[in-house]
Amino acid sequence: MYIKIHRGTSQIGGNLIDIGTAQTRILFDAGTNLPSLDGKEDKDLIEIEGLTYGKPEFDWVFISHHHNDHCGLVERILPGIPIFSGEETHRILDVISDFTDSPRPGIHFHFKNCQPIQLDDMRVTPIGVDHSAVDAYMFLIQADGKNVLYTGDYRSAEHIPAQIRQLLGGQKLDVLISEGTNIRAEKQSNNTPQNEKQVGQRACQLMMKYSGTVFVLCSSTNEERIRVMHQAAKAVGRTVCEDLFLTVVRTGREENTLRFVAHYTSEEKTPRTYAYFQHHFERQELLGAESLAKHPGKKVIFVRTSMLPFLMNYLACCPDEKNLLLYSMWQGYRETRPIKELLDFCDAYGIDVSYLHCSGHAYRSVIQELIRVLGPEALIPIHCESQDRRQFEELHPNCLMMRDGKRWEV
Numbered sequence: 001m002y003i004k005i006h007r008g009t010s011q012i013g014g015n016l017i018d019i020g021t022a023q024t025r026i027l028f029d030a031g032t033n034l035p036s037l038d039g040k041e042d043k044d045l046i047e048i049e050g051l052t053y054g055k056p057e058f059d060w061v062f063i064s065h066h067h068n069d070h071c072g073l074v075e076r077i078l079p080g081i082p083i084f085s086g087e088e089t090h091r092i093l094d095v096i097s098d099f100t101d102s103p104r105p106g107i108h109f110h111f112k113n114c115q116p117i118q119l120d121d122m123r124v125t126p127i128g129v130d131h132s133a134v135d136a137y138m139f140l141i142q143a144d145g146k147n148v149l150y151t152g153d154y155r156s157a158e159h160i161p162a163q164i165r166q167l168l169g170g171q172k173l174d175v176l177i178s179e180g181t182n183i184r185a186e187k188q189s190n191n192t193p194q195n196e197k198q199v200g201q202r203a204c205q206l207m208m209k210y211s212g213t214v215f216v217l218c219s220s221t222n223e224e225r226i227r228v229m230h231q232a233a234k235a236v237g238r239t240v241c242e243d244l245f246l247t248v249v250r251t252g253r254e255e256n257t258l259r260f261v262a263h264y265t266s267e268e269k270t271p272r273t274y275a276y277f278q279h280h281f282e283r284q285e286l287l288g289a290e291s292l293a294k295h296p297g298k299k300v301i302f303v304r305t306s307m308l309p310f311l312m313n314y315l316a317c318c319p320d321e322k323n324l325l326l327y328s329m330w331q332g333y334r335e336t337r338p339i340k341e342l343l344d345f346c347d348a349y350g351i352d353v354s355y356l357h358c359s360g361h362a363y364r365s366v367i368q369e370l371i372r373v374l375g376p377e378a379l380i381p382i383h384c385e386s387q388d389r390r391q392f393e394e395l396h397p398n399c400l401m402m403r404d405g406k407r408w409e410v
């Protein structure tokens with residue numbers, strides 16, 4: 001069995017991991033580069049022969065989760081190469097493409113947690129993991145008598161070693177390809193919440209402190225975070241409000257939620273979004289900014305950067321309240337223009353801003369423990385900043401510093 005990482009050995013995101021045998025070739029994750037914070041160079045122009053151009057040379061593609069840095073390249077994969085993902089990942093990607101009016105990703109097959117898939121002489125087993133995306137997986141890859149575990153992105157992994165041991169049935173793990181977003185020890189700060197439970201506790205305190213509306217800025221697909229905010233709101237007697245996009249992404253999971261529409265949608269110009277709008281509108285579920293503002297009781301409203309006109313209308317109906325924005329995503333995004341505009345907006349309207357977030361990636365101690373318990377023969381760092389790769393060497397005596405595009409025989 002060979003491993004060839006086309007991209008991802010020395011950067012966070014853009015994962016493209018080619019693992020195969022003399023007979024079979026599988027790509028794990030087809031990610032695009034993370035967008036630059038200044039908004040420039042958004043197009044990922046990477047070309048891989050047999051994947052994005054030429055004759056198809058990959059037999060299968062497996063997507064670990066729906067974050068773009070793991071699946072953004074899917075639309076450029078040559079037709080004729082079948083793509084696997086989790087079912088919920090596929091659904092979410094379809095919804096996002098409908099709302100952004102882009103082509104739906106051509107995903108062909110769904111895998112199931114811990115159910116091995118035999119593809120010629122290779123066997124792939126997806127193992128569900130905790131990450132800031134629902135339906136995220138690690139992959140155990142077995143062929144030629146070798147066993148490789150690719151972690152994808154993960155935050156905690158308590159149940160993983162027992163599952164791996166069971167799947168290996170007494171065999172050893174040859175290679176662990178481990179993500180290292182937070183491998184640097186100092187990335188774990190004691191001042192910020194370490195898990196979703198702590199985020200929820202702090203959210204409760206803040207929601208109680210404010211008399212007006214609490215707006216929450218977080219990823220619409222960070223299901224766990226959204227659930228935690230729902231629980232916090234319930235605990236302090238606030239009503240949660242979700243817009244049409246969030247409603248569709250979450251398939252209206254929670255009851256006792258007010259639904260609203262923040263963007264204009266038309267049957268002619270945006271027919272795919274309009275279909276969702278019509279579905280909920282007919283059920284009389286969707287409020288406008290004014291009726292939402294006038295709805296009695298305290299609220300928690302999930303917002304996105306594209307909602308400034310909606311927020312203006314909403315705030316015009318309740319001008320004297322003391323409101324809060326919970327900024328519940330990575331601090332680095334503050335450098336991007338849309339976030340800056342939202343924060344400037346908050347400033348102009350006198351909305352306080354509180355940072356409340358925990359990372360969706362494992363901290364060093366968690367990575368270290370996974371390596372220790374699994375005891376792989378070799379360790380390959382991936383998905384970490386290039387200056388942090390050396391940090392992995394302290395965690396394993398046989399740490400392979402692979403370079404993008406170099407093939408290695410397991």
Ligand SMILES: [Zn+2]
Pocket residue numbers: 065067070131133153
């Ligand atoms: Zn991710």
